[in-house]
Amino acid sequence: MKKIVITIDGYSSCGKSTLARQLARQLNYVYIDSGAMYRAITLYFIYNRVQWELPEAVAEALSNIELEFVPNEQTGFSEMHLNGENVEHQIREMLVADKVSDVAAIGAVREFAVAQQQKMGAQKGIIMDGRDIGTTVFPHAELKIFMTADTAVRVERRFKELYAKNPQITIQEVKENLERRDYIDTNREISPLRKAEDAIILDNSNLTMDEQLDLAIQWVDDIL
Numbered sequence: 329m330k331k332i333v334i335t336i337d338g339y340s341s342c343g344k345s346t347l348a349r350q351l352a353r354q355l356n357y358v359y360i361d362s363g364a365m366y367r368a369i370t371l372y373f374i375y376n377r378v379q380w381e382l383p384e385a386v387a388e389a390l391s392n393i394e395l396e397f398v399p400n401e402q403t404g405f406s407e408m409h410l411n412g413e414n415v416e417h418q419i420r421e422m423l424v425a426d427k428v429s430d431v432a433a434i435g436a437v438r439e440f441a442v443a444q445q446q447k448m449g450a451q452k453g454i455i456m457d458g459r460d461i462g463t464t465v466f467p468h469a470e471l472k473i474f475m476t477a478d479t480a481v482r483v484e485r486r487f488k489e490l491y492a493k494n495p496q497i498t499i500q501e502v503k504e505n506l507e508r509r510d511y512i513d514t515n516r517e518i519s520p521l522r523k524a525e526d527a528i529i530l531d532n533s534n535l536t537m538d539e540q541l542d543l544a545i546q547w548v549d550d551i552l
């Protein structure tokens with residue numbers, strides 16, 4: 329059967345990765361979480377005290393970074409490995425969330441990540457989520473989805489996720505982080521978060537997972 333490229337872009341905590349995972353399972357496609365790459369680069373920069381306002385420091389750091397998605401045998405989903413180490417848990421922490429949008433706004437960082445993302449999509453049969461996937465990474469993707477949801481719904485979702493691992497976290501902290509990231513992601517110079525002209529909007533504020541999946545499958549069927 330014909331394989332396509334599916335992109336899912338949108339604001340933070342819209343449920344992009346949840347939908348992407350379900351869709352990948354249903355279609356037997358590869359799912360790539362592009363945000364995990366920016367998070368892993370940020371983790372490296374923090375651990376190694378990289379002065380990311382200096383272009384030479386960024387170039388040197390990037391030359392020492394190897395990113396790999398390694399499937400978890402139990403879940404079947406890929407996890408982020410940074411220089412051979414599984415960093416899937418560390419990259420989800422607030423320490424990284426606080427800085428990732430600043431790091432992701434750096435041109436050299438984006439070039440580094442985008443080149444790898446485009447290679448991963450060369451075989452098709454891929455679903456990638458992020459902020460610039462339908463606009464910059466795969467501008468010719470067959471199906472582009474732009475996800476959105478009410479801020480309150482998004483904050484609640486992310487809070488629940490983070491609270492399970494860190495009960496110290498507050499709603500206010502989560503809200504500020506989401507709003508700050510959305511602001512930087514939409515206003516940065518290079519590949520800001522935008523809906524691609526040919527993307528379909530999916531507002532999932534009031535949709536169940538099954539309803540979202542049904543819609544997405546319908547859109548895929550319409551193409552194939």
Ligand code: C5P
Pocket residue numbers: 340341362363364366367428429430432433457458459460461509510513
């Ligand atoms: O998707 P996630 O929330 O994990 O992404 C973390 C951050 O990485 C985003 O807030 C954004 O700054 C950056 N990002 C990006 N481009 C992508 C994916 C993520 O700039 N394609």
